[in-house]
Amino acid sequence: MCSRAAFRSRGSVPDSEPVTRRLLADGVAMVRLLGPQDRLLRVVERAHPDVQVLVRGNEITLTGDEDPVARAAELVEELLQMTRNGVDLDAAGVASSARMLRTDGSPRPSEVMGEAILSSRGKVIRPKTAGQKAYVDAIEENTIVFGIGPAGTGKTYLAMAKAVQALQRKEVSRIILTRPAVEAG
Structure with a gap:
């Protein structure tokens, strides 16, 4: 679990106790999900600045307030689904996926790009x-x-x-x- 000091160092102080959510990327090559030199991971972090993202092996840990963590987890799950379906992700596709998930009534990115x-x-x-x-x-x-x-x-x-x-x-x-x-x- 992440400490409050880690959040303060990133410039945001949570209103409540931080929530941690772990996602397993089984059956996915992490370089396909995160991009070379973690470039796609940076896009996810920019789309959800209130969430701390930590990747170790095939485990992705999201820490922050409940709503931002839920939205970030939804994005990561969509990216995992697209990667499993053979979609080659790029920065524009990840940013587009984040926008689609923010828009009510928009289809799921895995449905659009699948x-x-x-x-x-x-x-x-x-x-x-x-x-x-x-x-x-x-x-x-x-x-x-x-x-x-x-x-x-x-x-x-x-x-x-x-x-x-x-x-x-x-x-x-x-x-x-x-x-x-x-x-x-």
Whole structure:
């Protein structure tokens, strides 16, 4: 258990007695979960600054006030689930997972990032946000989907991945690429 002095040295004094929660990362390579040089662990610590995170072997110990520890444990459990499902975590994915868990009504990160659309040369293409997941689901369920949104959010990339997936599954016989007949802007 962590002492109150350790919390004071981090700049926060708990209102009540600190809570400790231990999670076991059985069957998971810790470098896949924590990242090289613990980079992903640092992202978790930044997302939950009121929680002290200690990793020893395959045991992750979270210490702090009850609510922040519960939220941090939920994030770590989601990351463990994604790692077990073969998702290669990165800093952006961990930060996105933390945001999804903070948003009420948002799907679980393991549900969003767990669905692989296509795999090529060892790289897996999958949705990374709840919006991308909704877009991929709409493509799956509907014949025609209009994707409208800011540039660089993955609309064309995911649409092409779904098209190639349909071609590989022999759901379509060819892919026809078109461009707008009028100039944008």
